Each structure stands twice: as structure tokens, then as C-alpha cells.
Amino acid sequence: MVPRLLIVLALLTAPALADRVPLTKGERNLDTAAGWALFKRPWISSPSSLEAGGGLGPLYDARACNECHTGGGAGTVAEGALGAGMVVRVGDDTAGADPTYGRQLQTHALPGFVPEADISFLWSTEGGLRAPKLGSPAFHYGAPATATHLALRRAPSLFGIGQLESVPDSEILKGSGKPAWLTGADGKRELGRWGWKATASGLPRQVEIAFQRDFGIATSGLPGAAGECTARETPCYGTPGPAIELPDNFRDVIVIFLRYLHAPDPRDEKAPGFALFRQTGCLSCHAVLHDAKGEAVHAYSDLMLHDLGPALADGIADGAAKPSEWRTAPLWDLGENLARGGLLHDGRARSIAEAVEWHGGEASQSRAAFKSLSPEKRKMIEDFLLGSP
Ligand code: HEC
Numbered sequence: 001m002v003p004r005l006l007i008v009l010a011l012l013t014a015p016a017l018a019d020r021v022p023l024t025k026g027e028r029n030l031d032t033a034a035g036w037a038l039f040k041r042p043w044i045s046s047p048s049s050l051e052a053g054g055g056l057g058p059l060y061d062a063r064a065c066n067e068c069h070t071g072g073g074a075g076t077v078a079e080g081a082l083g084a085g086m087v088v089r090v091g092d093d094t095a096g097a098d099p100t101y102g103r104q105l106q107t108h109a110l111p112g113f114v115p116e117a118d119i120s121f122l123w124s125t126e127g128g129l130r131a132p133k134l135g136s137p138a139f140h141y142g143a144p145a146t147a148t149h150l151a152l153r154r155a156p157s158l159f160g161i162g163q164l165e166s167v168p169d170s171e172i173l174k175g176s177g178k179p180a181w182l183t184g185a186d187g188k189r190e191l192g193r194w195g196w197k198a199t200a201s202g203l204p205r206q207v208e209i210a211f212q213r214d215f216g217i218a219t220s221g222l223p224g225a226a227g228e229c230t231a232r233e234t235p236c237y238g239t240p241g242p243a244i245e246l247p248d249n250f251r252d253v254i255v256i257f258l259r260y261l262h263a264p265d266p267r268d269e270k271a272p273g274f275a276l277f278r279q280t281g282c283l284s285c286h287a288v289l290h291d292a293k294g295e296a297v298h299a300y301s302d303l304m305l306h307d308l309g310p311a312l313a314d315g316i317a318d319g320a321a322k323p324s325e326w327r328t329a330p331l332w333d334l335g336e337n338l339a340r341g342g343l344l345h346d347g348r349a350r351s352i353a354e355a356v357e358w359h360g361g362e363a364s365q366s367r368a369a370f371k372s373l374s375p376e377k378r379k380m381i382e383d384f385l386l387g388s389p
């Protein structure tokens with residue numbers, strides 16, 4: 001349990017639950033309210049961590065979950081300097097981290113420290129499609145390894161993830177994709193399901209990764225006051241501080257809150273668009289799974305990895321995924337995702353049809369089937385996915 005005093009403090013500083021966080025009256029209990037408060041709370045630096053509200057840094061990308069997943073939704077995708085909602089993933093094609101910059105660039109630093117890099121991006125348009133082009137970054141700790149690539153990842157919408165969490169591994173393993181097997185902290189095999197490349201197996205783990213990479217705050221799962229700083233990054237690396245800055249129960253109430261982010265309203269599978277969605281082969285990856293109680297989860301993701309071809313590959317392998325492999329993205333909250341800037345892992349697609357246009361590799365046939373439909377029928381698929389009547 002979270003210490004009562006801290007909850008009261010959190011509640012006092014938390015604005016009312018936003019409209020987009022559709023907790024029913026019965027769900028607005030102490031845990032969900034505290035979780036929402038912590039989700040919105042801007043973390044600050046402090047030697048003695050949470051009691052004083054801190055632990056941020058020395059290097060970080062944002063100060064609150066809500067900066068990137070505003071109201072629990074997707075991050076904002078906009079060209080220019082990296083704003084809330086986009087991060088720069090770092091790595092090579094063998095799933096290795098960069099020896100200096102780790103797995104994510106931290107573009108902010110506490111006073112007295114230097115961020116890893118200044119970086120921005122622009123859209124480059126070719127054949128009517130746009131893709132992000134990173135400007136030459138100004139690195140502040142030397143050049144990265146020659147094998148290192150940099151690429152953008154946008155913050156996905158978090159609505160519905162509680163329902164996806166309740167799908168058992170055995171259900172996912174029935175699918176036809178590649179399972180994202182990871183090695184857990186205890187050396188055991190775990191099935192990855194969170195992140196664009198299914199790099200985290202459980203929600204608590206995903207939240208620990210966020211605290212380490214986005215905030216530089218240490219958890220019991222990912223300890224160390226230096227956050228994601230490597231030994232090559234001094235003075236960040238040598239900064240004194242507690243090995244664990246966030247108590248487990250803070251992480252746990254955030255997870256409880258995430259589980260309550262309801263799925264947006266189910267789509268109408270009697271609509272003609274659904275039959276076309278099935279007919280064009282979308283459903284083979286964007287599948288309907290069943291939770292432990294046998295209830296259908298209409299996220300339209302098999303939670304497996306698929307090779308979508310070279311056009312989406314960005315040189316970075318992560319977890320079990322090769323550079324061209326991605327977890328089938330759940331097709332939830334798409335209207336809001338589009339309103340915030342775009343679809344796919346880096347927000348490059350300005351419509352559902354553009355997202356399909358980028359589907360190559362294993363999805364080539366399905367893309368061809370989609371393109372061979374009349375414009376009216378393609379629109380029926382889009383309307384079905386957007387939940388439009
Ligand atoms: C700096 C921006 C940023 C901040 C701050 C941030 N996230 Fe994220 N989040 C992301 C990005 C980017 C991804 C996708 C990462 C990837 O797959 O490589 C992500 C992925 C996730 C996922 C996985 C969702 C899915 O469908 O697989 C969860 C859950 C999540 N974040 C929760 C949180 C929580 C809770 C916090 C606060 C403790 C947080 N995030 C803070 C950017 C952010």
C-alpha cells in the first residue's frame with residue numbers, strides 16, 4: 001500500500017480526472033486516483049527521492065508520463081526539436097546498445113549536467129509519402145559507435161492496454177507471427193508484448209523502463225541513480241544517490257491506473273468495413289484475441305512480431321525484433337492518434353491508407369489487396385477502424 005499521507009498529497013496536487021480518462025464512478029478509488037496523480041505529476045530532482053518528490057535526472061527526456069501520453073493517449077508528432085511524445089531510440093542491428101548513449105537519447109539535463117545531444121527532425125516527402133529525417137545531431141559525449149543507428153519512436157496511446165494485458169501468453173502463441181521471447185531478470189523466458197517491438201513482457205517492467213530512460217529515476221527493477229547514463233558519461237555516471245529512487249508501490253499504483261484506461265468503444269463488426277478488413281488479410285495480424293475469461297479483445301493485434309519489409313526498417317534491432325520486425329500495432333484510438341500527428345512507430349503515416357502503403361514484407365499481399373479495392377471500399381475499412389458509422 002502507498003503511505004496514506006503521500007496519497008493525500010498526490011490528490012491535493014492532482015487536477016480533477018480529465019474527461020479522456022473514463023473511469024466510472026466506482027473505479028475512482030484511492031489507487032486509481034493516486035495512479036493518475038503520479039501519471040500527471042512532474043518529477044523533480046532531489047537527493048532523497050520520493051518523500052521529497054524527486055529523483056529526476058541527471059539526464060532525462062520529460063518530467064511526467066502525461067507530457068508524452070497526454071491524458072493517457074498518444075504523444076504529439078511534430079517536426080522540429082523533439083517535443084513531448086517522441087524519443088530517439090539508439091542501437092545497432094544486433095540488438096546492442098551504444099556504448100556511450102545506451103538505448104535512448106536523453107535530450108534534457110539538470111543544471112550542472114549536459115544532455116546527450118541536441119537533435120531535431122524534418123519530414124522528407126517522396127512519392128507522396130513522408131518519412132522523418134533526423135538532422136545531424138550535436139553529440140555532447142563524443143561520437144557514437146559506427147554501428148549505431150538513431151531513429152524516432154512515438155508514444156503510443158495507452159487506452160485498452162489493461163485488456164490486452166489480460167490475454168494469456170498461450171493465446172498469443174496460437175498466432176502465426178514470431179513470438180517476442182525475451183530473457184527476464186531471473187534468466188527465465190518471458191513473452192514480450194509492450195512497445196513497438198514488444199520489448200517488455202509486463203506493464204510493471206514497461207513502467208520501470210519509462211522511469212529509467214525518460215526520467216532518470218531508479219526503480220528496484222532498474223536500479224542506479226545515474227539512470228541510463230553509461231560509464232563514459234561523467235559526471236552523470238558518478239552522481240551519488242540512492243540505488244532505488246522510486247518505491248515499488250508508486251510503480252504499482254501507476255500500473256493499476258493503466259489497467260483502468262478503458263478501450264475506446266468497440267467497433268461494429270457487422271459493418272461492411274469489417275468484412276473487407278478480413279477479406280484483405282488485415283485480420284491475420286490485426287487479430288481478435290481472447291482474454292483468460294474467453295472474452296474477445298477487439299484491439300486487432302496478435303501481439304506478435306512481423307517483418308514489414310525494408311521501407312520501415314531503421315537499422316535498430318531491439319529485444320527479439322530485427323530492424324524490419326515490429327509488433328502488430330493495436331488498432332485502437334486511431335482517430336485521436338491521427339489528430340496528434342500520425343500513425344506507425346514514428347508517426348509518418350497521415351491516414352490509415354498511408355499506414356497500409358508502408359506495409360511491405362509479410363504484409364505485401366494484404367497491402368496489394370487493399371490497394372485493389374475501390375476507393376469506396378477502402379473508405380469502408382477506414383470508417384470501420386475509426387469507429388465512424
Ligand atoms: C519522453 C516521452 C515518454 C514519457 C515521459 C513516457 N513515455 Fe511511455 N512510451 C513512450 C514511447 C516513445 C513508447 C514506445 C517505446 C518503444 O516501443 O520503443 C512508450 C511506450 C509505453 C508503453 C507501452 C504501450 C504499448 O502499447 O506497448 C507504456 C505502458 C507506457 N509507455 C507507459 C508510460 C508511463 C506509465 C510513463 C510514466 C512513468 C511513461 N510511459 C512515460 C514515450 C514516453
Ligand code: HEC
Nearest residue numbers: 280282285306326327328329343344345355362363366370
Ligand atoms: C503481416 C502482418 C500485418 C498485416 C497483414 C497488416 N498489418 Fe497493419 N501493422 C502491422 C504491424 C507490424 C504494424 C506496426 C508497424 C510500425 O509501427 O512500423 C502495423 C500497423 C498498422 C497501422 C498503424 C497503427 C498505429 O497505431 O500506428 C494501421 C492503421 C494498420 N496497420 C492497418 C492495417 C490494415 C488496414 C491492414 C490490411 C489492409 C493491415 N494493417 C495488414 C502488421 C500487419
